[in-house]
Amino acid sequence: MIAFLLLPALLLLLVVFVGPLFRYAWLSFHADSVVTGLIAIPNGGANWLRLVQDQRFWQDLGQTLRFSGVSVGLELILALMIALLLDQRWRGRDVVRTLTLIPWALPTTVMALGWRWIFNTPYGPIDHFTRMIGIGSLNILGDPHFTWMATVWADVWKTTPFAALILLAGLQTIPVDLYEAVRLEGGNAMVCLRRITLPLLRPYILLALLFRLAQAFGVFDLIQVLTGGGPASSTESVALYAYWNALRFLDFGYSATIIMASFILISLICVVAWILLQIIIPTHSKSQAVVEP
Amino acid sequence: MIMNQIHFLRRILVSLIVILIASTCFGLVQARTTESVSFLMAAPFADATQDLVKQFNREHRGEIHLHVIKGPLETEAMSDLAISSLLLGKAPFDGLLMDVTWLPKYAAAGWMEPLEGYFKQNDVDSLATGAREGNSYNGHLYRWPLTADMGLLYYRTDLMEQPPETPEDLVEVSQSLQKKRKVNWGYVWQGRQYEGLSCVYLEMIDGFGGDWIQPDDNQIGLNLKPGVEAAAWLQGLIDQGVSPKAVTNYAESEALQSFKVGDSAFMRNWPYAWAELQKSDSAVKGNVGITTMVAEPGRSTATLGSWGLTVIKGSEHVDAAVEAIRFLTNDSAQKQLFLKSGYTPTQQSVFDDPELLQQSPILAEFGRALKVVKPRPETPLYAQVSDVLQRQLSSILTGEQTPRIGMDRATSNTNQILISAGDRP
Amino acid sequence: MTLQIQNLGRRVGKQWIVRHLNLQVDNSECVALVGPSGCGKSSTLRLIAGLDSVSEGEIILDQANVTHAPATQRAVGMVFQSYALLPHLSVKANLDLGLRVRGVRASERQQRIQAILDLVQLQDRSEVLPAQLSGGQRQRVALARALLRDPDVYLLDEPMSNLDAQLREELRPELRRLVLDRHKPVIYVTHDQHEAMAIADRIAVLHSGRIQQVATPADLYHRPETLFIAKFIGRPQINCFKPKDGAICAVRPESLFFANEGLPCKLISREWLGSSQLLYLDSPHGSLRLSCSTTMEIPETVHVSWHSSDEHHFDATTGRRLT
16 A cells, blocks of 8 residues: 555655666767767767776765765764854854755855955955955965865855755754753853764764765856856866766767766765764764564 | 645636637637648747737738747757657647758758749848858758848947957057057857857958868868968967967957956957947947958958758648748848847848938948858758867867967868768769 | 752743742752743753753752752752663773773772762673663662762753653662762652652742742641642542632541541442552532542441641642641
């Protein structure tokens, strides 16, 4: 009976998720581009061989990983701080809770255009500020050493509220009793954070981490608008490369190969991130006896 | 409260259904008597041609109804939308307003209807010479130009009597003006890693006497002397402080911003910038002149970037679509578009119209620039080829590699693309 | 070691949660705070623990004024109604946390945890997570944690309310033994008057944030200061007659007896309580409850009487005892 009720959801999943995945997998073993007249012709593993040898793909992959790792890491730390703050009771908290969601609710392209102006050299406010305090013009969007940090910053600004929301939901499931008990034992705020909040928040941190990691790995519109992948291709992401191959170059076979490779990689990364988190924040004490009847 | 909302929603829903039914009925009545034809255009063009479309529909009442689908604002987004709908098979529009660089790709994909049966030699002859470029691929005419677009050098008439003609002159004038603290920067242009950079570079490689892809033997000219010189010159602008370091992320709007507030002596931009610089918030209003790009003597060119109308293959209204194209591109339409929106005409007769010239003397400058336009390489693989060039140029401009190495890489990458596509023996 | 509470009060907004609270708890004394839910008993406990801030009055623990000391610095051993054990830590780790935080050396920690686990008879469950323990075992872990704290005062907040009735009865003497052996003041919060009477030396009855009476269980039962206490303490509930001349007369069901003459009553229904039975009677003065031996045969109509010394009189408007 339950299986029957789940059938529509399963079908939907099949059509929306599994279907395209199979299509991409199939396409990745075909040449399908403007050269073939947009007809899919089997070409064995040629696309995959090209991918392995494609320095640009590996460079983009490295840049995407750097972007995802740094921005998701920063986001989680900031989100935890924000969530802890918003979990406390203070005047105007509800208003601030709503306000923090605004960056997340903004369309990415609009936000990216805004940042493009803010980082503008020499007319943007950031450049004004750095010149005012004597650092001088940083040329943030024009210098390959800074630009990726600008993309990270814009991403952190936009998606931290999302992570904070998940963590806040998690914080509210932790009984207040536990904190009180530990305080009465003499534990200060740091002990509470390490011994109660972090371990009990772990499933939520994991959720936020995986969600955001997958999202950040697929970063596209932010970079498209903010930097276009430049300067010197220093901010090009894998998703941007796949997109260009499909819609600009009309090379669907290779684009599908990049997408499949990304899919496999992001799945692996999520597994690794999950395992890492188990090590960083253990839920149970190490020695755990077998459950007795 | 909730009840109110439900009421409100229900009212909206009911109105929507009524509108839907009404419009469907109206559409059916119309369809019986008139042939309906639709064009997809990027938003600014859709807005600019609104009056012309009304005019057309008035004159063709009962015969043809032209409907313009307003696409996204940006060129790239527009291309994505068009390609996505064309890929799905039957596109929901009969015609498309197309950028010059898309044409070979669309033609190779077999998405367009050849138009040489409709536009004859005398039609082609009526176009300004520059506007005849970029409309054909493989011997077929696919596109009829709506407005011409070309790279221009803007300069400040209050700071110099005559614009510089050679690259060396431009640097010299810039540096002397910068020394006198008349301007912060000499020259602002499009150095961001995107299509605009390819356009800037095309004018320079031609200006130094080279070719991106040589027309006679199809050889890549990027790593030949002029190609490397062009890249080195652009990079040198940044090194010498003639252009701001930030130019490596400048697109048209950033360059315009700098020139408009009076911070720069020169700017490379398209004709649209002229109208912007005449607005009341422009600090340089009345002090702007335009010319073509600096180059070695006699080699000045302007990158061609025109928009033209095409008919989608499989359209059931080709005749009606051509009728609409003729109307939107005729003399009087072009005059209207030039006066109202500053669109550069494509018909030679419009450039020769003495009344119009008196009203807007700048038209003569546009006409002169249009005579030296240069199209970008006409290959279905242009997007890849240009992308490779942009990557290497951006690396050169940011000092990641030397012009020599960068141009060598660009050449070998371009060759690889062409070879793997079978475009090269 | 004594705990003294003087004129204690806590206000939230304009509302007094607790006010004018005076109480002294001596060494080895267990005082139960009882009252219906919302009467302020848990709030009082939280004030003593330092979990909530005091609005007025003072708390003096072992001659030191701790009214405004932070919770981390008060030597308070508290057992929570929910036990508040960290769900991700084993029994041992739960017990260890506090000792570690207070800087006890590893070897000593080990030893003390072992000793306390022996005391609460959980030696073999030390590596198990709280979720794998029974309710009674969890309660003993919570208690063990409080004992390990070696506090100046024990605060027990409804420690047995999550246990079933049988277990509660079993654990009660054990709890007394474990806690009172420590020779410290103990405050025991419960809503169950029966439990309070069983475990406490003295009982403080709270109503609407104020203490109505502090007395031994016997005094409370025999000389309730207010009508509220008379009704709250003692089951089956006391019989109240209709007010007459501004006074209410109340008699406990167990003080009523059958007589040849007296109040004529009609038997409505009866409940078996095991050792006794409870009769619901209809009398000219309203319905009455009477408890008597189970061996008695009850006719349809009976005459009921009581000794006048068993009557309690209360002011009908204030509810205060009239003597």
